[in-house]
Each structure stands twice: as C-alpha cells, then as structure tokens.
Amino acid sequence: MLLEAGLILKFISLASSFEIIERFPPGDPEGDAAQTVNYHVQRDSKVELSCTASQEFNLCQWMNPSGADPCGIAAPDTEKVCRKNGISELELSWTDRKKCSLTIHNVNQAEMGEWTCLLQKNKENLRATTVIVELKAPEVVIDGPRDITVYDGEPKEFQCTATGTPTPKSISWYIAGRDIPLTVLASEIKGNQIEERVSALASMSWNDATLACHAEVVDDQGKAITGYDERRLQVRSIEQSNYNEEVLRMESFEIVQRHPAGERGTTPQTILSSDAEVTFSCTSNHPWHVCMWKSPISDQSCGIFADNILGKECTAIWNTKEVDWKIRKTSDTTCSITGKVSIADEGMWNCDLQSKPVSSQNNIHKDDQQYFEVLLIKTPQISIEFPEEFELRDGESQRIVVDISGAFPKPEVIWRLNNQEFKPVIVDSTPPTMNSRGLYSLKQEVDFKAKSDDNGRRLFCIVRQEDSEGNVEEQVFEAFLNIKAKPMLMATASLGPGIIAAIVSVAVLILLIIILLCVSWRTGKFCFRTRPTQVRTLEEDEMLPKPDESNLGANHETYAQDGKITYDDEGEGSPAGSLCSLTVEAPKRDWKDATRLMGSEFQKFDEPTLNHDTFNSFATNQPDDHGESQEGPNPDDPVMQQNDHFTEGNVHGTPKRIQYDSESET
Structure with a gap:
C-alpha cells in the first residue's frame, strides 16, 4: 500500500515538473541528471548524445564547442541535418516530443569539448552538458637509462610508471617481444598513475634485447589504446665486473661512514620530527654489491643490487601504505634510503652492505652492518x-x-x-x-x-x-x-628617587612656613614687620625716678617671655638715678599686660599723673606738647581702652621720655 502511494506521488511529481530525467552518456546515478558528464572517446569515433525530459517540449538545440550557431529542431520536424564549418555532419532526431538525440560521425579535434542540450517548453529551459574528451594513449616510462646493464644469473629489478586519463588499469612486460617470467614486487595506483616494480633473473639471452613496458586505457565505448616505453639490455658475466678481487680478499670490507653518525660498534640515536623527510646512508670502503635496510616496520629487509640505478620502493615488502621509503644507489660505495618518518619508524634500524664476490669462482661475499635508533619528537x-x-x-x-x-x-x-x-x-x-x-x-x-x-x-x-x-x-x-596610560594621580610612580625626595622636601618646607605663619599670626610676632614706637615727652615739672632693678626683676623676667623692657638712664641733662626712657616691646595681644607693667612701675614713684587724655593724645598720631606727630595704635582699640593703670597723679622730676614699643594693628 505504501509502495503504491510512493509511486503515485512520484508520478504526480514528474507530471507537474519539467525536468531532464534521462540522458546519454549517463551521469552519476545518485546525482542530478543535468550535471556535466565527461565522455572519453577516440578520434574518428561515432558519438551519440541524447537528453530526455519529463514533459513534451517545443524546441531542442545542441550548442557545440566552437561557439558557432547551435543546431536545433522544432515542432513539427522530427529530423534535421546540420552542417557547420569545421564540424562533421550533425544529425538531430526528436522522439515522442520528449527525447532529443544528436549523432556526430567521425569526431575530430574541433568537436572535442562541451556539447550542451537545450530543451525549451514555453518559457522554461532545461540544460544538460556533456564534455567529449579525446582518449589518448597513456604516457609510459621505464626508470633508468636507455641502456641497462644486467649480470648473467643475477636477479634484476625494473620499474615502470604509466599515466593516463582514464587511469591505466594494468602494466605488461616484454623482452624481445615475448612475455618473461617475473615477480611483481609492487603495483600501486596513485590518482591517474600506476606504478609497478618487478624482478627477473637475468640471462645471456637478454643481451641486446629490448625491454618493453606496455600500459593501456579504455574509452567509454569499450575501445582500448596502448602506450609503451622501451630500453636496451646489456648482459655481462661476473668475470667482467670491474673490481679487484685480490684487494678485496686481502682487506676487510666495512662501513666507514654513516648517517646518523656514530662511532663504529655504537648505536647512535637520532631524534626526528614526525612527517619530516629524512635520508639515512652508509658508506663502505669498497664497492658494495647488495644493500639491505631493515626497519622497525617489518621483520623483512628491503634491499637492492648495485646495478639497480633506479632505486627500490619498500612499501610492498614492508606491507604498509603509511610509509614510503625508497632505497637508492648513491655511489659505488654509498647506499641510502629516503622517506617520511612516522610513528611506525620509531625503533632500531640497521644498514647491511655486502661486497662483490671475493672470487669469481664462488659466491662468497663479505658484509658489514651498523645499527642506529630512531626516536620521534614527543609534543608536550x-x-x-x-x-x-x-x-x-x-x-x-x-x-x-x-x-x-x-x-x-x-x-x-x-x-x-x-x-x-x-x-x-x-x-x-x-x-x-x-x-x-x-x-x-x-x-x-x-x-x-x-x-x-x-x-x-x-x-x-x-x-x-x-x-x-x-x-x-x-x-x-x-x-x-x-x-x-597611568592615571594622573599615579604620575609620580614613574619619577626617580631624587625627584621624589626633592618634592617631599619642598612640601615639608612649605608646611613649616605655613605653621610659622599661623604661629606668628596667633602670637602677633612678625619678624619681618617694623614695630612702631609710641613716645611721650614728660612735662618740665614732671619727674620719673629710675626704678630699683631689684624691684623690677620679677616683672621683667615674667614679661621677657613675650617682649622686652629697656631702661635708659643716660639721657642728656638727666640727673643721676633718674629714668630717661622706658621702652616696652610686646605683641598686640600682650598690650594689656605691658601697660599694666608700665603702670605698676610708674605707681612706685608717688603715683605719677599720666591722665587718659594725654595718653590718647600721643597714641592717636596727634601732635604732642612740642608739636611733633606720634605714631601708635588706634585709641578705639579695646585693648588700649583697658589700660586703666594710666591714672591721674602727680609726677615730679626732670623732663624725660617714655617710649612704648608695640606691634601696630595697621
């Protein structure tokens, strides 16, 4: 039931869509029927191309590789012949209004390339492209020179490579036009190329014979075409070899140099990177006859004879496709092996060289072998x-x-x-x-x-x-x-120690100055300001005897903490023992104490009269009794008004001067 439903749905789908459902040559069965397809044929072959639609169409055209006008057919015609310059006769046919076919007779070089089938129904177009590819004979190459020397009775290896499109499927070997018994050592297809290596036992009958390697390819019509390469064989006997048997018998045969290097008899280690290409080698002191290499990959050795100048792949012998090692004859005394290192190559290797026969009358050889160990880099x-x-x-x-x-x-x-x-x-x-x-x-x-x-x-x-x-x-x-960049506040972090010390010193100095200014302001002591002096001249009938120093001692010491009192008794014309002048220096805040001191001293001498008006007269810069201007503090200053020690009384004595020093408010 489900199968029938699926068929019905497919039928409905085909009926409702216009598409290419079949073509020749066919494309990928799993792909789109309209995809481009290559069609390999030989020149002068007959080619038939076709495309079939799911619905009837009105026009069919075939566009050719030359770019000339397409060859087309439209209803009601069912057949047509087109003739274009450089193109063979083209026959078009229309079957059931759904299949359009093109026949090309004797395909030539100009007709190799893209052919596109265009089907048109109303405004719908369908395309299918076929590329006609000329089938050519494969390129075949036998490794080695045009003349190859072999030795009678010894095995000889040959290698042949064939390249073509499509890829050649097999290789055949012939000597003098006849099949020869041989052993296939390796046969491998790589892309559009096949390589095969064989070994055969040389015979004197091969002398001057032709060695041939044949490979063939088959086109899409089942027709084959063959390519080949040839070499000329020269066969020699053992007696014709060019080494000195006597020298070889007398001297030892040994490996004198190798890579990886190491002292003879030691097993050097070499560390290699995985997938790196490397060449190992060993060199003997006399020409070698056989070179054998053994690796951790297999228990079997892979080797060549000295006359094999082509080298030998060890892939087949070591039975692995993950490594690709090839032995070569570098010189008469040096043999090498080259390949890409893999994890399988880690372990013990050895090179075994065998000398040529010590005597042509027997098959006795000398040999020597040296070992080394391969270690791979371990990624941490x-x-x-x-x-x-x-x-x-x-x-x-x-x-x-x-x-x-x-x-x-x-x-x-x-x-x-x-x-x-x-x-x-x-x-x-x-x-x-x-x-x-x-x-x-x-x-x-x-x-x-x-x-x-x-x-x-x-x-x-x-x-x-x-x-x-x-x-x-x-x-x-x-x-x-x-x-x-650093924040601005952090700029000093990049300064040197000396600059930082200088900045700190300046900051401390500024701080000290500010502190001194504050103290000076608080105490009223500014050493940089001139202290004005108030002077009053006593009247003629006033007398001020000099006080006894012993009486002033206590007051003087007490007051000396903030100011000073100066007594001058050497005024001109003054009698002995009288006071010429009294000078009091004090900050403004100590005026009260200073005036109290002055008053107390004056009062010791019969309560001298120093009335308030007279004191204010000299303290307010007004002319005194002699007409001279006096400088002093403002009489409105509350401190001055508190100087109540200057009271009325009688002062007797010679005219003298009272000098009062203080810091002016202004």
Whole structure:
C-alpha cells in the first residue's frame, strides 16, 4: 500500500515538473541528471548524445564547442541535418516530443569539448552538458637509462610508471617481444598513475634485447589504446665486473661512514620530527654489491643490487601504505634510503652492505652492518594562562606561569614581542627533569612589565623542540597587548628617587612656613614687620625716678617671655638715678599686660599723673606738647581702652621720655 502511494506521488511529481530525467552518456546515478558528464572517446569515433525530459517540449538545440550557431529542431520536424564549418555532419532526431538525440560521425579535434542540450517548453529551459574528451594513449616510462646493464644469473629489478586519463588499469612486460617470467614486487595506483616494480633473473639471452613496458586505457565505448616505453639490455658475466678481487680478499670490507653518525660498534640515536623527510646512508670502503635496510616496520629487509640505478620502493615488502621509503644507489660505495618518518619508524634500524664476490669462482661475499635508533619528537602538554588580550596599565606587571610536561627532547621556552626576541623577568624557573619514561617536564614563572611603547604589539610564548635534522616543532601562544596610560594621580610612580625626595622636601618646607605663619599670626610676632614706637615727652615739672632693678626683676623676667623692657638712664641733662626712657616691646595681644607693667612701675614713684587724655593724645598720631606727630595704635582699640593703670597723679622730676614699643594693628 505504501509502495503504491510512493509511486503515485512520484508520478504526480514528474507530471507537474519539467525536468531532464534521462540522458546519454549517463551521469552519476545518485546525482542530478543535468550535471556535466565527461565522455572519453577516440578520434574518428561515432558519438551519440541524447537528453530526455519529463514533459513534451517545443524546441531542442545542441550548442557545440566552437561557439558557432547551435543546431536545433522544432515542432513539427522530427529530423534535421546540420552542417557547420569545421564540424562533421550533425544529425538531430526528436522522439515522442520528449527525447532529443544528436549523432556526430567521425569526431575530430574541433568537436572535442562541451556539447550542451537545450530543451525549451514555453518559457522554461532545461540544460544538460556533456564534455567529449579525446582518449589518448597513456604516457609510459621505464626508470633508468636507455641502456641497462644486467649480470648473467643475477636477479634484476625494473620499474615502470604509466599515466593516463582514464587511469591505466594494468602494466605488461616484454623482452624481445615475448612475455618473461617475473615477480611483481609492487603495483600501486596513485590518482591517474600506476606504478609497478618487478624482478627477473637475468640471462645471456637478454643481451641486446629490448625491454618493453606496455600500459593501456579504455574509452567509454569499450575501445582500448596502448602506450609503451622501451630500453636496451646489456648482459655481462661476473668475470667482467670491474673490481679487484685480490684487494678485496686481502682487506676487510666495512662501513666507514654513516648517517646518523656514530662511532663504529655504537648505536647512535637520532631524534626526528614526525612527517619530516629524512635520508639515512652508509658508506663502505669498497664497492658494495647488495644493500639491505631493515626497519622497525617489518621483520623483512628491503634491499637492492648495485646495478639497480633506479632505486627500490619498500612499501610492498614492508606491507604498509603509511610509509614510503625508497632505497637508492648513491655511489659505488654509498647506499641510502629516503622517506617520511612516522610513528611506525620509531625503533632500531640497521644498514647491511655486502661486497662483490671475493672470487669469481664462488659466491662468497663479505658484509658489514651498523645499527642506529630512531626516536620521534614527543609534543608536550602545556598549561599556561595566556588570554587573547592583556589589558594592563603602563608600569603594571602580569605574572605568566608556563608548565610543560611529557616533552622529548628538552623543550625551549622563547618569548617574543612581535618579531623581536624578548626577555621577561624570570621569577622562578624549574630546570628540565626527566621521568622514568624519558620525558621532560619544566616550569617557568615570569613577570611581563607593561610599557606604553608596547601598546598594540603582540606577545608570543613559543615552546620549541628541534630534531637532529634541524626540523623544528613549535607550539605558539599569542596575546594582543592593550596597554593604557597611568592615571594622573599615579604620575609620580614613574619619577626617580631624587625627584621624589626633592618634592617631599619642598612640601615639608612649605608646611613649616605655613605653621610659622599661623604661629606668628596667633602670637602677633612678625619678624619681618617694623614695630612702631609710641613716645611721650614728660612735662618740665614732671619727674620719673629710675626704678630699683631689684624691684623690677620679677616683672621683667615674667614679661621677657613675650617682649622686652629697656631702661635708659643716660639721657642728656638727666640727673643721676633718674629714668630717661622706658621702652616696652610686646605683641598686640600682650598690650594689656605691658601697660599694666608700665603702670605698676610708674605707681612706685608717688603715683605719677599720666591722665587718659594725654595718653590718647600721643597714641592717636596727634601732635604732642612740642608739636611733633606720634605714631601708635588706634585709641578705639579695646585693648588700649583697658589700660586703666594710666591714672591721674602727680609726677615730679626732670623732663624725660617714655617710649612704648608695640606691634601696630595697621
């Protein structure tokens, strides 16, 4: 029931859509019927092309490779013949209004290329393209010179390569036009190429005979075409070999040089990078006859004879396609093997060289072999915090820890800024240590200090390993550096110690000056300001005897903390023992105490009269009794008004002067 429903749906789908449902040559059964298809034929062959639509169409055209006008047929015609310059006669036919066919007789060079079928129904168009490809004979090459020398009774290897489109399917060997008994050592198809290597036992009957290698390809019409290559054989006997048997019998035959290098009798190690191409070699002190190589890949040895100048692939003998090693004769005394290293090649290798026969009368040879060990680089596991971008401020440090384990050989940690080598500050570094499996571990802890000049650069951490051949394996970690300038408040962080000390000293000095100013303001003592002096001249009938110093001692000492009192008794014309002048120096805040002191001293001498009006007269810059202007504090100052010690009384004595020093308010 379901099958019937599916068929019905398919029928409905085909009935409702206009598409190409069949063609010749057919395309991929799983692909689109309208896809481009290559069709291989030989020149002068007859070719028939066709395309079939799901519905009837009105017009069919075939466009040719030359780009000339297409050849078409329209209803009601069912057949048509087109003739174009350089193109053979083209026959078109229309079957059931759904199939359009094109026949090309005797395809020539001009007709090789794209042929497109165009079907048209009303405004709908369908296309299907076929590329006619001329089938040519494959290119066949036998490795080696035009003349190949072989030795009677010894095996000889030959190799042949054939290339073609389509790919040749097989190779055939002939000597003097006849099949020969041989052993196929290897046969492999690579793309559109086939390679085959065979071995045969040489015979004197081959002398001057032709060795031929044939390969054929078949076109899409089932017709084959053959390509071939030939070489001329020269057969020699053992007696004709050009080595000195006597010398070989007298001297030893040994390997005197090799790669990997090492002292004779030792097993050197060589460290190699996986997939790296490498060449091993060994050189003897006399010409070698047979060269054999043995690897960890197989228990069987792979070797060549000295007359094989083509070399030999070891893939078939070692039964693996993952490695591709080839032995070559480098010189009469040197044999080498070249290939790409894989995990299967790790282990013990040896080279075995065999001399030519010591005597032509027997098959006795001398030989020597040397061993070496192949080790592969082991890529380490790396633990590192290394983001894609470092965002730092100028002067900041970023701690980076690199932890490496499971490495062989010893890894090296390299730091770079862009393409330049960079050496960060190493905070801690653990030297490489080897575990029981021969693998190394190390740890490195560094500080990267950000600099504004590095903004926009890239920081690289590279873990590098190098093999014995100079091949390098690297694991690279990369980060973009986004370094911002420091904040203004942090600018001093980049200053030198001397500049910082100078700034601190200036700041301390300014602070001390401010403190001194505050103290001076508070105490009223400004050493840089002139202290005005108030002077009053006593009247003729006034007398002011000099006080006894012993009486002033206590007051003088008490007051001397803030000011000073000066007594002058050497005024002109003054009697002995009288006071010429009394000078009091004091800050403004101590005026009250100063005037109290003056008053107390005056009162010791019969209550001298110093009335308030007279004191105000000399204190307010008004002319005194002699007409001279006096400078002094403002009489409205509350402190001056509190000087109640200057009271009325009688003063007797010779005219003298009272001088009062204080700091003016103005």
